[in-house]
Amino acid sequence: DAGVTQSPTHLIKTRGQQVTLRCSPKSGHDTVSWYQQALGQGPQFIFQYYEEEERQRGNFPDRFSGHQFPNYSSELNVNALLLGDSALYLCASSSGPGQGAHGYTFGSGTRLTVV
Amino acid sequence: RKEVEQDPGPFNVPEGATVAFNCTYSNSASQSFFWYRQDCRKEPKLLMSVYSSGNEDGRFTAQLNRASQYISLLIRDSKLSDSATYLCAGGSQGNLIFGKGTKLSVKP
Numbered sequence: 001d002a003g004v005t006q007s008p009t010h011l012i013k014t015r016g017q018q019v020t021l022r023c024s025p026k027s028g029h030d031t032v033s034w035y036q037q038a039l040g041q042g043p044q045f046i047f048q049y050y051e052e053e054e055r056q057r058g059n060f061p062d063r064f065s066g067h068q069f070p071n072y073s074s075e076l077n078v079n080a081l082l083l084g085d086s087a088l089y090l091c092a093s094s095s096g097p098g099q100g101a102h103g104y105t106f107g108s109g110t111r112l113t114v115v
Numbered sequence: 116r117k118e119v120e121q122d123p124g125p126f127n128v129p130e131g132a133t134v135a136f137n138c139t140y141s142n143s144a145s146q147s148f149f150w151y152r153q154d155c156r157k158e159p160k161l162l163m164s165v166y167s168s169g170n171e172d173g174r175f176t177a178q179l180n181r182a183s184q185y186i187s188l189l190i191r192d193s194k195l196s197d198s199a200t201y202l203c204a205g206g207s208q209g210n211l212i213f214g215k216g217t218k219l220s221v222k223p
Contacts, residue, residue, distance in 0.1 A: 033210060040215070041215055041216075042119070042202050042204075042213030042214050042215050042216050043159065043202075043211075043213050044213070045210045045211065045212070048210060056210055058210070088156075088158075090158055090159075104161070104211065105160075105161060106158040106159055106160075107158065108157070108158050109158050111156075
């Protein structure tokens with residue numbers, strides 16, 4: 001039974017470019033949450049998708065957008081990349097939007113470097 | 116004030132030592148609390164949920180004090196393999212707020 005899978009594992013982009021990161025939830029899960037973890041910091045909540053809609057959003061600018069597909073997989077898009085967007089991007093899935101109360105299991109993440 | 120604050124660390128301890136981490140939270144609406152372990156350049160992995168009644172798993176004990184708004188993690192008889200960063204997290208409604216993490220190095 002595959003857990004949460006993310007792609008790509010590593011990515012290098014130039015300032016101003018756009019990037020798309022992908023996440024496939026664990027089998028049986030229908031909710032995907034995205035987190036950004038900068039070096040030396042804890043993960044910060046970006047947003048959560050359920051039933052193909054953004055249900056909750058953290059304190060991130062509109063440059064960060066997402067999408068959820070009918071098969072529950074999700075994409076995170078970041079436009080106009082800044083150097084400060086360099087981070088580990090983590091995806092977590094759950095069964096229902098409130099199930100984070102049981103603790104999330106994260107995918108192995110995508111390490112984005114903006115140069 | 117950050118919503119979740121942890122001991123700054125790093126903690127450097129000898130094998131066999133007992134080490135305690137504390138974490139305070141400011142959002143009284145937080146309903147669930149967790150400790151995560153994160154190895155270098157890896158994703159955080161759920162270590163334990165934290166309950167008011169206390170939660171023990173082998174050498175690890177977690178405790179929640181809602182009145183004082185802090186959670187703790189105690190590691191007894193520390194092993195070299197316990198070296199990692201420990202993150203506390205609290206949340207409600209499905210999203211978690213993490214502390215910055217405390218780095219633990221266990222030395223022989």
